[in-house]
Amino acid sequence: MPNKRSLYEQVILDHNKAPRNFGELPDADRKAEGYNALCGDQFTIFLKMDGDVIDTVQFEGSGCAISKSSASVMTTQLKGKTRSEAEALFQKFHAMITSGFDAELDEAGLGKLMVFSGVREYPVRIKCATLAWHTMLSALHDDDGTVSTE
Amino acid sequence: MTSDLKHSAGATAQLDVDAIRADFPILSLRPHGKPLVYLDNAATGQKPQQVIDATSAFYASQNSNVHRGIHHLSQLATEKYDAARESVCRFINAPDSREVIFTSGNTEALNLVAQSYGGTFLGEGDEVILSQLEHHSNIVPWQMVCERTGAKLRVIPIDDNGDIILDEFEKMLGPKTKFVSLIYVSNALGTINPVKKIIELSHAQGVPVLLDSAQAAPHMPVDVQDLDCDFLTIAPHKMCGPTGIGVLYGKTKHLEAMPPFKGGGDMIISVTFEKTTYNRLPFKFEAGTPNIAGVIGLGAAVEYLSAIGMDRVAAYEAELLEYGKKALREVEGLTFIGTAEERTATFSFTLDSAHPHDIGQILDGEGIAIRAGHHCAQPVMKHFGVPATARASMAFYNTTEEIDALVEGLRKVNEVFA
Numbered sequence: 001m002p003n004k005r006s007l008y009e010q011v012i013l014d015h016n017k018a019p020r021n022f023g024e025l026p027d028a029d030r031k032a033e034g035y036n037a038l039c040g041d042q043f044t045i046f047l048k049m050d051g052d053v054i055d056t057v058q059f060e061g062s063g064c065a066i067s068k069s070s071a072s073v074m075t076t077q078l079k080g081k082t083r084s085e086a087e088a089l090f091q092k093f094h095a096m097i098t099s100g101f102d103a104e105l106d107e108a109g110l111g112k113l114m115v116f117s118g119v120r121e122y123p124v125r126i127k128c129a130t131l132a133w134h135t136m137l138s139a140l141h142d143d144d145g146t147v148s149t150e
Numbered sequence: 151m152t153s154d155l156k157h158s159a160g161a162t163a164q165l166d167v168d169a170i171r172a173d174f175p176i177l178s179l180r181p182h183g184k185p186l187v188y189l190d191n192a193a194t195g196q197k198p199q200q201v202i203d204a205t206s207a208f209y210a211s212q213n214s215n216v217h218r219g220i221h222h223l224s225q226l227a228t229e230k231y232d233a234a235r236e237s238v239c240r241f242i243n244a245p246d247s248r249e250v251i252f253t254s255g256n257t258e259a260l261n262l263v264a265q266s267y268g269g270t271f272l273g274e275g276d277e278v279i280l281s282q283l284e285h286h287s288n289i290v291p292w293q294m295v296c297e298r299t300g301a302k303l304r305v306i307p308i309d310d311n312g313d314i315i316l317d318e319f320e321k322m323l324g325p326k327t328k329f330v331s332l333i334y335v336s337n338a339l340g341t342i343n344p345v346k347k348i349i350e351l352s353h354a355q356g357v358p359v360l361l362d363s364a365q366a367a368p369h370m371p372v373d374v375q376d377l378d379c380d381f382l383t384i385a386p387h388k389m390c391g392p393t394g395i396g397v398l399y400g401k402t403k404h405l406e407a408m409p410p411f412k413g414g415g416d417m418i419i420s421v422t423f424e425k426t427t428y429n430r431l432p433f434k435f436e437a438g439t440p441n442i443a444g445v446i447g448l449g450a451a452v453e454y455l456s457a458i459g460m461d462r463v464a465a466y467e468a469e470l471l472e473y474g475k476k477a478l479r480e481v482e483g484l485t486f487i488g489t490a491e492e493r494t495a496t497f498s499f500t501l502d503s504a505h506p507h508d509i510g511q512i513l514d515g516e517g518i519a520i521r522a523g524h525h526c527a528q529p530v531m532k533h534f535g536v537p538a539t540a541r542a543s544m545a546f547y548n549t550t551e552e553i554d555a556l557v558e559g560l561r562k563v564n565e566v567f568a
């Protein structure tokens with residue numbers, strides 16, 4: 001059972017079933033699409049900026065429970081963050097799910113994102129957990145590109 | 151699971167599955183503390199001790215290059231190597247072992263035919279017919295050769311059961327058709343194509359046919375003379391053999407007319423800077439030191455399968471198919487992707503509750519290995535409008551109890567994602 005517990009935390013299952021900030025954002029000023037060709041996951045991230053600050057973030061698309069809940073939890077963490085704060089948060093998140101347990105790192109303001117710490121035991125799922133983030137960064141940089149984790 | 155279901159299987163199976171399972175050391179593993187239930191046979195199969203022993207015996211006591219030395223070991227290795235070719239020849243009932251060519255895999259065998267045959271005989275406006283069921287490895291090599299030659303691909307569509315639509319094939323088969331390259335059994339769905347009919351229709355128009363038998367040869371007798379196919383490819387690692395080795399069968403008349411695929415040692419008779427004379431078949435297509443241990447392992451694999459009997463394998467797996475169809479239907483929210491009447495014991499499906507990737511993950515925690523994804527057959531996924539499926543693919547060493555374990559595992563998936 002530790003396997004299931006650590007990867008599919010209740011919060012993850014909950015966001016998978018009832019994703020937050022889900023749906024198109026008609027007045028978005030930036031958006032980007034992200035694909036994971038291997039699993040067929042596909043998300044669009046919409047951003048509405050207030051200067052350098054993220055005012056609203058929404059997403060749309062489909063994928064596995066990890067990719068979908070990661071997108072959903074991410075959207076709850078970005079509102080009010082500046083571009084560089086959002087980037088820094090991703091760096092911390094990425095380090096947390098790709099490295100071994102590191103108490104210092106894990107307490108470095110990741111908050112709710114810690115529910116994904118189980119992912120580090122499952123390296124193949126790292127790209128599921130980061131797809132929405134990569135897509136969000138692409139939208140943030142307004143390179144209007146398509147992100148692929150393959 | 152009702153008990154009649156359990157009794158309906160096993161009645162006619164003349165396969166001693168317990169004894170067979172004892173030949174496969176890996177089947178006694180316990181990943182995550184649970185007995186391994188290996189249902190990813192379409193990706194690759196497990197190896198019996200006989201194959202493992204043949205391969206390690208080669209390295210321990212026979213290792214030498216082949217067709218090159220006069221010393222004891224080289225002769226021993228050459229004997230074993232040549233004997234393996236004879237074993238494969240008998241396994242597919244090829245008329246002549248010179249028509250059996252060793253490649254690095256099923257993929258290379260397909261590339262060999264596309265480039266050597268296609269690259270030579272296809273021209274502007276010619277057509278090659280494939281089906282929507284193809285594995286990417288029987289699509290991309292043809293696209294590459296079409297780009298070079300100006301030939302075009304035509305694709306036989308499939309219906310909602312995952313059967314190819316024969317009428318559509320008959321309509322596209324015509325004077326422009328120069329080649330038909332068809333998957334024998336679908337890796338994504340298990341559909342068994344009506345290959346004899348296709349070959350008959352094609353030959354009536356003088357069109358040669360290749361059968362990609364990667365997923366057929368592990369599950370049923372394959373007889374190239376009875377099929378009358380022009381080419382046939384095999385993926386040994388899916389039928390008890392090692393990875394890194396493949397088989398191409400081709401009719402002599404085609405192989406003689408085709409240029410070599412790769413240049414190097416072994417594929418020549420003599421080399422001067424002015425002129426090189428190519429070796430006879432099959433060596434013309436086998437440049438360089440071959441995968442000797444792989445070939446010897448393959449020889450052991452086909453001997454192992456022949457001793458069991460491929461007709462008995464097919465009959466036993468047909469029972470697994472029937473059992474699995476009934477048992478899996480009981481799982482809430484399960485939809486089969488691919489419901490062809492003629493198919494192997496391969497179950498591709500989706501669950502309402504969970505994405506295939508999550509299904510695979512939860513099952514893994516229960517010791518059950520399946521595949522989740524597009525199975526290198528994106529055109530098939532596109533037809534069914536799904537990005538991916540979960541696929542449980544059986545072999546002759548699987549049991550109805552393992553199907554029960556799969557059903558239990560899927561119930562767990564439903565619970566977790568309820």
Ligand SMILES: Cc1ncc(COP(=O)(O)O)c(C=O)c1O
Pocket residue numbers: 192193255256257258285287288333335336337362363364365385387526
């Ligand atoms: C139908 C089919 N064709 C071709 C291949 C490619 O075989 P390999 O990757 O072993 O070369 C596969 C294997 O996945 C297959 O299932």
